[in-house]
Amino acid sequence: MASKPKPPIFLERRSYRKRRLMDAVRLLPVVGALLWMVPLIWPVVGEGDVPPQQLSNAAVYVFGVWVLLIVLSAFLWRAIKAPDAGVSSDEGQG
Amino acid sequence: MASINLLIGVCVAYAVLLFIIAFAAERGAAQGRRAWLGSPVVYTLSLSIYCTAWTFYGAVGYAARSGMEFVTIYLGPSLVMIGWWWVLRKLVRIGRAQRATSVADLISSRYGKSNALAILVTVMAVIGVTPYIALQLQSVTTSLAIFADPSEATDGGMNQTQAAFWIAFGLAIFTVLFGTRNLNTNERHDGVVMAIAVEAVVKLFALVAVGVFVVWGIAGGPTQMMAQIDASSIGAWSLDGSRWLALTALSGAAFLCLPRMFQVLVVENDDERHLQVAAWAFPLYLMLMSLFVVPIAVVGLDLLPAGSNPDFFVLSVPLSQGQDGLAMLSFLGGFSSATSMVIVATLALSTMVSNHVVMPIYLSVKDTGGASVSGDVRNVVILSRRVSILVIIALGYLYYRMSGGSGALAAIGLISFVGVAQFLPAMLGGIFWRASTRVGAACGLFVGFVVWSFTSLLPSFGEGAVLSQSVFDSGVFGINLLRPLALFGIEGIDSTVHAFIWSLSLNILAFVVGSLVSFPTPLERLQGAQFVNVFAHTGHAKGWSATAAASEDLMIMAQRILGPDEAQALFRAQALSQGSDGYLPDPTPEFLEHLERELAGSVGAATAHAMVGQLVGGATVSVQDLMAVADESAQLLEYSTQLEAKSAELTRTAGQLRDANNMLTQLSVQKDAFLSQISHELRTPMTSIRSFSEILRDAEGLTEPEQTKYASIIHQESIRLTRLLDDLLDLSVLENGQVSLNVSSGPLNDVIEHAVLTAQAGFNAALPVIRRYPDRAVPMSTDLDRLSQVFINLITNAQKYCQSDAPELTIEVAQDETFALIMFRDNGVPIPATTRALIFEKFARINDQDGSGAGLGLAICREIMTRLGGDVTYVPASLGNCFLVRVPLNVPMPET
Known part of the structure; x- marks a missing residue:
């Protein structure tokens, strides 16, 4: 029976790619939060026999994650703002 | 060593430069040259007011004390920016759609434009942020003092108090000049934004310069730097996990809730797409800001004598190396951090204070209904904002004077963060949860505020200052569960984490419970729907029903707030869009809504709503309005x-049509079949009649017996033909319903007996009939002749077609309340199941060997029974054939 017109179930390749990029944008902060919480499980001073993590290593890790997130975020921004992005998944949410 | 006068000269020169930049930006904006102003770069840089002097100087001190933990203050905002899609995107859209002027305005607007809520938020913000302003003043004066005499870091050889006063004064002047030039948030504070963008560059450059100097100039390269870091006293990883987690969350929450951050993130946002650039550019900025913090801290710890204040390593390390120029740059960086923060924070707070505290009081005190000078309210708003700016900076200065020592101020940054984080539940709940209500928001804010004051703010003044020693030791009124640093008796938590977790969780609890048990007003529900579904609703819902508000009154009011030129332009545009040529548009709900939004940009949502409400006659949100907001999806x-x-x-109708068509087709087929059948039936006797009559006519020498034989054949065929025609006529009459029933009464048994006798009359070997009648006679009132005809037909059929060695027919009679049931059962060969369906059709002959029957008998029986209100059916039986006649005891009255 004729119900309201539904959005197509399958998208053409380009819009499909755009939507997956938006998914990545949404996922990125979660990944960042998880990676930045990794230091919580590192060995610390005076706990067990394991030598504590070196501060320089810790700094390299934290800044490495930072750079990774910035690069990914900038890449996603460039990919999404490409012509006729439309960011269709942008609307109608919430 | 730079003299204090030189320093002051540099400060003044820097300030003048900022003034020039701000002026140029304002001029450029006024002339429409906004291309650079409105760029995402400026937007991103303006966000850097997050990095205050507390972070500029303090981060190094923090790192010197507890290693990498300082970075959490930047991780939270980075995550919030990278996750712009989740919260900021919606917040910015709502802020723009609702013309929110501040975080208080946003919350008040969401919860039914409640001014009480706005006041609560404003008070909390002022209490939370004022100490933070004091902290900036302190940073600048201390850095001045260090510059003047590094050996006496905490108490310089200059009059710090006086210096702080002049700095505060300068900042106030700047903020008043550029922060209150225009009222409407549509026209952004271009000068201020440009100035803080420049300051952002200065402070980043300064910190990176010091960092580069430290890494390559002192340590000798990154590798040596790494080794030095690991060898330092903070080189081994010591992490308080709860602080790492809580401070990241806290800084993220504060990033969203700090009034100054809301100002630059939402209010000054020029284009929503800038957010996407800032999503990666601002984390980059933060990353660069923190990149050299640890190296500076390590080198500072290494180079400077023990006991030096690590908070000012950024300044004292270059000084100790005789790099006066670099130290000057570093000083300017700190100065930039402090000034930009104070300017924007003051601007944001003054907007709140003026819109939500001063203006409502002014409007309620003054008779606003009377004729007034055009633009008078606007002047009051501007004045009240200027006064608010002065008051807030004065408060910050006073706080600085009173607190005095740096010890109390050091913790203020995080305390302030926890304080403003209390806005988070009401804010996020407001934009994501439609059911959140004003009562819930007020409860949450109040509970959060009280818990924060008790666990964080008041204890920060030290034991015995505000809270007595006994309160710290044994709780309020000696209740052990109410100790400020161990609420509910849970000890051992870091004090910041303790305050953050308890205040926010109790806040959320109160917010949710308050929302669940209360019922929102119509305006709240309207606003709630608009906030939560901001992406779904492109248009605005109408908050005003059409009223008799005179356009003249509205015009006067708008002129008083917006000023005559802007008000006239607004009204003219609206009138044109309504299709009228004049200057006064009709007060349609759309226009009122638009006007209110415009006014809200100047005086805040609650005040604008109240003012429009005064003229329109009360906020009226009708049920229809609410219905209109119902989802478009609905x-x-x-x-x-x-x-x-x-x-x-349509489908049903089509089905009916199809059925009708099928029936017509069937009828047509039936008619054709009937015609061909009838021709065949008529033809057979006609052929023999013609043949024999031709013989009689043409053949000669026929004997007498032959003539008689042929004539009797012709006679018989004529009779058969007549009977066939009679039957057809009978059937036709019955089918057309033209038969009139001849109703008479009599016992059923007699009818059957008569039928048996009649049927057996023409046969030589009469079929034996077994009768099973009930004891009592069954009286019938029906057309007995027709009924008898049916019986005769059935008995004759049995007589003719029953193939058995000893054929016999059993007639059983039964009776219920309304029907008589007569069963005719023979013991012949059963009719094949496949043909049973056909036996009642016309011309259906099942096993008619001699061809004497026309195949109309049972069809006629069925028609008769239908006319009598009963039926005749074939009952499948294991042996023989069985016909069941059901006839009503009393025939229904004929319709005619």
Whole structure:
């Protein structure tokens, strides 16, 4: 029976790619939060026999994650703002 | 060593430069040259007011004390920016759509434009942020003092208090000049934004310069730097996990809730797309800001004598190396951090204070109904904002004077963060949860505020200052569960984490419970729907019903707030869009809504709502208005349901048409079959009649017996033909319903007996009939002749077609309340199941060997029974054939 017109179930390749990029944008902060919480499980001073993590290593890790997130975020921004992005998944949410 | 006068000269020169930049930006904006101003770069840089002097100087001190933990203050905002899609995107859209002027305005607007809520938020913000302003003043004066005499870091050889006063004064002047030039948030504070963008560059450059100097100039390269870091006293990883987690969350929350951050993130946002650039550019900025913090801290710890204040390593390390120029740059970086923060924070707070505290009081005190000078309210707003700016900076200065020592101020940054984080539940709840209510928001804010004051703010003044020693030791009124640093008796938590977790969780609890048990007002529900579904609703819902508000009154009011030129332009544009040529548009709900929004940009949502309400006669949100806000999807759903119903109806009609067509086709086929049958039936006797009559006519020498034989054949065939025609006529009459029943009464048994006798009359070997009648006679009132005809037919059929060695017919009679049931059962060969369905059809002959029957008998029986209100059916039996006649005891009255 004729119900309201539904959005197509399958998208053409380009819009499909755009939507997956938006998914990545949404996922990125979660990944960042998880990676930045990794230091919580590192060995610390005076706990067990394991030598504590070196501060320089810790700094390299934290800044490495930072750079990774910035690069990914900038890449996603460039990919999404490409012509006729439309960011269709942008609307109608919430 | 730079003299204090030189320093002051540099400060003044820097300030003048900022003034020039701000002026140039304002001029550029006024002339429409906004291309650079409105760029995402400026937007991103303006966000850097997050990095205050507390972070500029303090981060190094923090790192010197507890290693990498300082970075959490930047991780939270980075995550919030990278996750712009989740919260900021919606927040910015709502802020722009609702013309929110501040975080207080946003919350008040969401919860039914409640001014009480706005006041609560404003008070909390002022209490939370004022110490933070004091902290900036302190940073600048201390850095001045260090510059003047590094050996006496905490108490310089200059009059710090006086210096702080002049700095505060300068900042106030700057903020007043550039922060209150225009009222409407549509026209952004271009000068201020540009100035803080420049300051952002200065402070980043300064910190990176010091960092580069430290890494390559002192340590000798990154590798040596790494080794030095690991060898330092903070080189081994010591992490308080709860602080790492809580401070990241806290800084993220504060990033969203700090009034100054809301100002630059939402209010000064020029284009929503800038957010996407800032999503990666601002984390980059933060990353660069923190990149050299640890190296500077390590080198500072290494180079400077023990006991030096690590908070000012950024300054004292270059100084100790004789790099006066670099130290000057570093000083300017700190100065930039402090000034930009104070300017924007003051601007944001003054907007709140003026819109939500001063203006409502002014409007309620003054008779606003009377004729007034055009633009008078506007002047009051501007004045009140200027006064608010002065008051807030004065408060910061006073706080600085009173607190005095740096010890109390050091913790203020995080305390302030926890304080403003209390806005988070009401804010996020407001934009994501439609059911959150004003009562819930007020409860949450109040509970959060109280818990924060008790666990964080008041204890920060030290034991015995505000809270007595006994309160710290044994709780309020000696209740052990109410100790400020161990709420509910849970000890051992870091004090910041303790305050953050308890205040926010109790806040959320109160917010949710308050929302669940209360019921929102119509305006709240309207606003709630608009906030939560901001992406779904492109248009604005109407908050005002059409009223008799005179356009003249509205015009006067708008002129008083916006000023005559802007008000006239606004009204003219609206009138044109309504299709009228004049200057006064009709006060349609759309226009009132638009006007209120415009006013809200100047005086805040609650005040604007109250002012429009005064003229329009009270805020009236009708049920229809609420219905109109109902989701567009609901409307679509309704539409689709209607379509579906219509389509179903069409389908039904089509089905009916198809059925009718099928029936017509069938009837046509039946008619054709009937005609061909009838021709065949008529032809057979006609052929023999013609043949024998031709013989009689043409053949000669026929004997007498032959003539008689042929004539009797012709006679018989004529009779058969007549009977066939009689039957057809009978059937036709019955089928057309033209028969009139001849109703008479009599016992059923007699009818059957008569039928048996009649049927057996023409046969030589009469079929034996076994009769099983009930004891009592069954009285009938029906057309007995017709009924008898049916019986005769059935008995004759049995007589003719029963193939058995000893054929016999059993007639059983039964009776219920309304029907007589007569069963005719023979013991012949059963009719094949496949043909049973056909036996009542016309010309259906099952096993008619001699061809004497026309095949109309049972068809006539069925028609008769239908006319009598009963029926005749074939009952499958294991042996023989059985016909069941059901006839009503009393025939229903004929319709005619």
